[in-house]
Amino acid sequence: xxxxxxxxxxxxxxxxxxxxxxxxxxxxxxxxxxxxxxxxxxxxxxxxxxxxxxxxxxxxxxxxxxxxxxxxxxxxxxxxxxxxxxxxxxxxxxxxxxxxxxxxxxxxxxxxxxxxxxxxxxxxxxxxxxxxxxxxxxxxxxxxxxxxxxxxxxxxxxxxxxxxxxxxxxxxxxxxxxxxxxxxxxxxxxxxxxxxxxxxxxxxxxxxxxxxxxxx
Amino acid sequence: xxxxxxxxxxxxxxxxxxxxxxxxxxxxxxxxxxxxxxxxxxxxxxxxxxxxxxxxxxxxxxxxxxxxxxxxxxxxxxxxxxxxxxxxxxxxxxxxxxxxxxxxxxxxxxxxxxxxxxxxxxxxxxxxxxxxxxxxxxxxxxxxxxxxxxxxxxxxxxxxxxxxxxxxxxxxxxxxxxxxxxxxxxxxxxxxxxxxxxxxxxxxxxxxxxxxxxxx
Numbered sequence: 119x120x121x122x123x124x125x126x127x128x129x130x131x132x133x134x135x136x137x138x139x140x141x142x143x144x145x146x147x148x149x150x151x152x153x154x155x156x157x158x159x160x161x162x163x164x165x166x167x168x169x170x171x172x173x174x175x176x177x178x179x180x181x182x183x184x185x186x187x188x189x190x191x192x193x194x195x196x197x198x199x200x201x202x203x204x205x206x207x208x209x210x211x212x213x214x215x216x217x218x219x220x221x222x223x224x225x226x227x228x229x230x231x232x233x234x235x236x237x238x239x240x241x242x243x244x245x246x247x248x249x250x251x252x253x254x255x256x257x258x259x260x261x262x263x264x265x266x267x268x269x270x271x272x273x274x275x276x277x278x279x280x281x282x283x284x285x286x287x288x289x290x291x292x293x294x295x296x297x298x299x300x301x302x303x304x305x306x307x308x309x310x311x312x313x314x315x316x317x318x319x320x321x322x323x324x325x326x327x328x329x330x331x332x333x334x
Numbered sequence: 335x336x337x338x339x340x341x342x343x344x345x346x347x348x349x350x351x352x353x354x355x356x357x358x359x360x361x362x363x364x365x366x367x368x369x370x371x372x373x374x375x376x377x378x379x380x381x382x383x384x385x386x387x388x389x390x391x392x393x394x395x396x397x398x399x400x401x402x403x404x405x406x407x408x409x410x411x412x413x414x415x416x417x418x419x420x421x422x423x424x425x426x427x428x429x430x431x432x433x434x435x436x437x438x439x440x441x442x443x444x445x446x447x448x449x450x451x452x453x454x455x456x457x458x459x460x461x462x463x464x465x466x467x468x469x470x471x472x473x474x475x476x477x478x479x480x481x482x483x484x485x486x487x488x489x490x491x492x493x494x495x496x497x498x499x500x501x502x503x504x505x506x507x508x509x510x511x512x513x514x515x516x517x518x519x520x521x522x523x524x525x526x527x528x529x530x531x532x533x534x535x536x537x538x539x540x541x542x543x544x545x546x547x548x549x550x
């Protein structure tokens with residue numbers, strides 16, 4: 119048990135939580151005031167309790183206060199359309215992964231842990247610079263240089279698609295109904311925003327029945 | 335005006351604030367619950383008002399809550415002795431500069447700025463891994479990779495001593511009485527902790543009269 123995972127409660131990080139559960143000492147959810155924080159965090163809490171993994175929720179309220187992003191500006195600010203469309207760019211929280219990874223890195227060193235896990239995947243690259251392989255490599259080097267123990271970053275889904283993650287989730291027996299993706303943050307997934315479309319497409323492509331209840 | 339500075343209100347970052355004031359659009363002070371936060375922040379506020387630079391104070395209360403460090407554990411937890419002694423290691427807040435730089439990087443991108451400044455110097459290297467040249471280089475690469483605009487990190491004091499910073503401060507006409515260093519956080523500098531000794535030594539070595547009022 120040498121690992122911290124950055125754990126939102128979405129499908130990707132839930133799959134990684136189950137896949138690496140033997141090594142995970144601590145799961146950290148960052149609440150940065152996103153529209154879907156409450157729904158995601160409830161899912162994160164459920165899976166951590168289910169697996170008996172310690173879970174922290176860290177509030178980053180400076181993000182909604184000082185950063186500009188439609189992701190923290192209420193459901194109606196979220197664009198509809200495909201996940202890779204340029205209109206999804208309004209949902210970017212600048213350098214969000216850098217911020218979450220830095221805090222997790224400090225927390226890892228503070229607790230004597232050695233590794234930080236994050237579940238970014240290849241579908242994120244088109245929109246988010248801090249999900250790309252170059253970023254992952256540079257951040258790993260930064261964490262090694264900036265800590266006594268040389269904390270390492272592991273982002274094992276960087277090169278795989280969400281479809282492959284859905285297949286992993288099915289193989290691990292994860293209850294995907296208890297994961298949340300929708301950027302609008304309603305009780306049900308809206309089915310129309312970029313993340314809902316990406317979720318639907320991933321299940322369809324994987325040939326696995328999508329258990330998600332969509333509004334539409 | 336394309337720059338954010340990480341600005342504690344200490345001697346080093348105050349000197350950098352004055353030196354780069356023409357390019358600084360925003361100064362950010364991070365309050366991570368250190369013993370000396372109130373004293374430092376008051377100094378930071380004073381200099382920003384004096385120079386007409388916008389100033390934000392961002393609270394990182396998760397650090398005092400979840401990280402272990404004598405720097406956030408009350409004045410009596412701070413060791414006495416030289417700044418480079420191994421007993422100063424208890425004052426480390428793990429990956430503190432990584433955390434502050436990541437947030438400043440996101441804020442820079444959010445505001446259309448291009449550069450983040452930090453005032454770590456060569457005397458910090460012995461104790462703090464996230465002040466060393468390797469860290470600065472890796473963090474710069476991470477910020478470039480993780481942002482649309484390729485935000486850059488500049489840490490111009492990485493290779494110079496605190497004595498040289500004191501000389502710069504004098505040349506810039508900075509009122510050093512309005513900067514704060516003591517890790518114990520009292521109204522007067524204690525004169526005995528590592529940062530107080532380092533401050534005294536820097537003025538002595540520079541041959542400049544130290545205007546600081548010490549308890550001893």
